[in-house]
Amino acid sequence: MLHTPESAAQPVRSIAEGDLVVVYEGYDNMKAVRVAANGNYNNKYGTFPHKDWLGRPYGSKAVAKKGGGWVLLLAPTPELWTAVLRHRTQILYVADISMVVARLELRPGAVVLESGTGSGSLTHSLARAVAPTGHVWTFEFHEQRAQMAAKEFEENGLGGLVTVTQRDIEEGGFPEEMHGRADGVFLDLPKPYKVVPSAARCIRADGMFCAFSPCIEQVHRTCEALNANGFRDIRTMEILVRQHEVSRQMLITDLDAPPAGPTKKQQRQAQSAAARAAKRQKIAGGEAAAAAAAEGPEAAPAGGSPEGTAGAGDSQQQEQGEQQGEQQRAAAQQAQQEQQAQQPVQQPQRQVVHKPVPFGRGHTGYLTFARRVAA
Numbered sequence: 001m002l003h004t005p006e007s008a009a010q011p012v013r014s015i016a017e018g019d020l021v022v023v024y025e026g027y028d029n030m031k032a033v034r035v036a037a038n039g040n041y042n043n044k045y046g047t048f049p050h051k052d053w054l055g056r057p058y059g060s061k062a063v064a065k066k067g068g069g070w071v072l073l074l075a076p077t078p079e080l081w082t083a084v085l086r087h088r089t090q091i092l093y094v095a096d097i098s099m100v101v102a103r104l105e106l107r108p109g110a111v112v113l114e115s116g117t118g119s120g121s122l123t124h125s126l127a128r129a130v131a132p133t134g135h136v137w138t139f140e141f142h143e144q145r146a147q148m149a150a151k152e153f154e155e156n157g158l159g160g161l162v163t164v165t166q167r168d169i170e171e172g173g174f175p176e177e178m179h180g181r182a183d184g185v186f187l188d189l190p191k192p193y194k195v196v197p198s199a200a201r202c203i204r205a206d207g208m209f210c211a212f213s214p215c216i217e218q219v220h221r222t223c224e225a226l227n228a229n230g231f232r233d234i235r236t237m238e239i240l241v242r243q244h245e246v247s248r249q250m251l252i253t254d255l256d257a258p259p260a261g262p263t264k265k266q267q268r269q270a271q272s273a274a275a276r277a278a279k280r281q282k283i284a285g286g287e288a289a290a291a292a293a294a295e296g297p298e299a300a301p302a303g304g305s306p307e308g309t310a311g312a313g314d315s316q317q318q319e320q321g322e323q324q325g326e327q328q329r330a331a332a333q334q335a336q337q338e339q340q341a342q343q344p345v346q347q348p349q350r351q352v353v354h355k356p357v358p359f360g361r362g363h364t365g366y367l368t369f370a371r372r373v374a375a
């Protein structure tokens, strides 16, 4: 989870038994897996025996036993941990976390106070930011959550950087021994404004405060408390992320040109559809004529000659006229097609395009930052 002097000297790390691996199936589908020599990872692409992963560098592509499906084997980081951890509470996500770490101005050696610990999502990033010589003191009033968080920090190699204490911070404030020692305080509590006086006593002059609140009413009360307790440069922000997908697509760029005519395949399909329709009409016409002949002249269809007065000569003339009309229409259509064929038409071109894709959350909450000024 953390870079140590040893890992910096040997940046390509190999996967060993007992290691935590983040198995990546897609940016929105990752899982935390503890490697066991006889373990298997199963998904819809197949079975991936853990023993095939041993000794391979993190960042490798693992292929399923059958079928050719693959996953990526990633080294755990605080960011990936946030994507795979078990939610015991609402958590902070990477967009808010990155702003918190940046605006609390955290650096190696810094001391941070946090409450509540919740699922420990933010705590992992706080710990990495202050490593190797800083410390995160995190306070949670829910006994089981505090215990589970402490266990996970230990398992993820953060035990020396994080201390979890069970305590009601809204009622009791931070412990007195923290007064004047904190470079930063972070609150994710229902009533952060109640803790502002205690935070003011703990943060050294020029240190930073941040509270995360889902509702704007909490923000108003927190800002009032900050103003009354020696904080300045008070700023509230909402962090929204828009992810874009970049891909190659066929696009028409010359919109002034007439649309391209049907393709040869489309023309063939239209011709055979027309032929089928004509055949159906002919059969239907033949059946109607046969029925009319069987029932006598009274049964002639509408539009025919009811008294049988139209002679053979008349019908021949009519047929000839229809044929001529048909030929003229066909000739005009062909001339139009030839004319169109000579004009430039819209030609799709391969282009690189991008579009926003739904990813991450919309509103999660407001971050309120403030700087402690010297009295």
Ligand SMILES: C[S@@+](CC[C@H](N)C(=O)[O-])C[C@H]1O[C@@H](n2cnc3c(N)ncnc32)[C@H](O)[C@@H]1O
Residues within 6 Å of the ligand: 089, 090, 091, 092, 115, 116, 117, 118, 119, 120, 121, 122, 123, 139, 140, 141, 142, 145, 167, 168, 169, 170, 171, 188, 189, 190
């Ligand atoms: C939303 S969760 C914090 C999530 C955390 N920021 C994360 O990223 O995983 C809020 C936590 O505050 C704890 N909490 C609520 N009131 C508290 C209080 N008065 N003192 C200490 N912890 C409290 C809750 O038990 C809960 O675990």
